[in-house]
Amino acid sequence: SQQGEEDPQALSIQEGENATMNCSYKTSINNLQWYRQNSGRGLVHLILIRSNEREKHSGRLRVTLDTSKKSSSLLITASRAADTASYFCATEPIGQNFVFGPGTRLSVLP
């Protein structure tokens, strides 16, 4: 399996609900980042969490990192239709380039 792997592959929720996506990875990392991609567009950086951090917030986003379990989660609170996109975690193993997971496709229904 891959270094970074998101779960679930697809998620469909109603507007106003919270969305939680998870990312698991295999090797030691310096940091983990989350990116968003709207359909057919480039990726946009959302948040970076370092290996010595456990939780980070940015607006409606909350990211957690558990290095002992090699996992991270992205929580989007009070979701909006505009949050519909694919979300990718990107890990940066020590001494290596970014490794992206296959992504979670989030659909927020109005």
Next chain:
Amino acid sequence: ETGVTQTPRHLVMGMTNKKSLKCEQHLGHNAMYWYKQSAKKPLELMFVYSLEERVENNSVPSRFSPECPNSSHLFLHLHTLQPEDSALYLCASSQVWQPGSGANVLTFGAGSRLTVL
């Protein structure tokens, strides 16, 4: 606009054609990247340039030829492609290239959607 501009946005080419994808960044970044994004597959890193020098070439077939004439511009020259090369090609830049350091945040362009007939 993110500060990374890719042209063309869409390209259809035959297997015998020669075409180029262009990427330009106005962020003063020193590293530029080419990624390939195929349906239902993770992003694949193709090439990395740091200060105009190629520092990564991830076993990419020679029918893809990158060029970085200066730190603001990056090209991907395409020649004798196969239908399986159809994908979204994404250019990205970062302030520096320090793999694994935790210092890099990638800024992506909108991508060039390539279809090979």
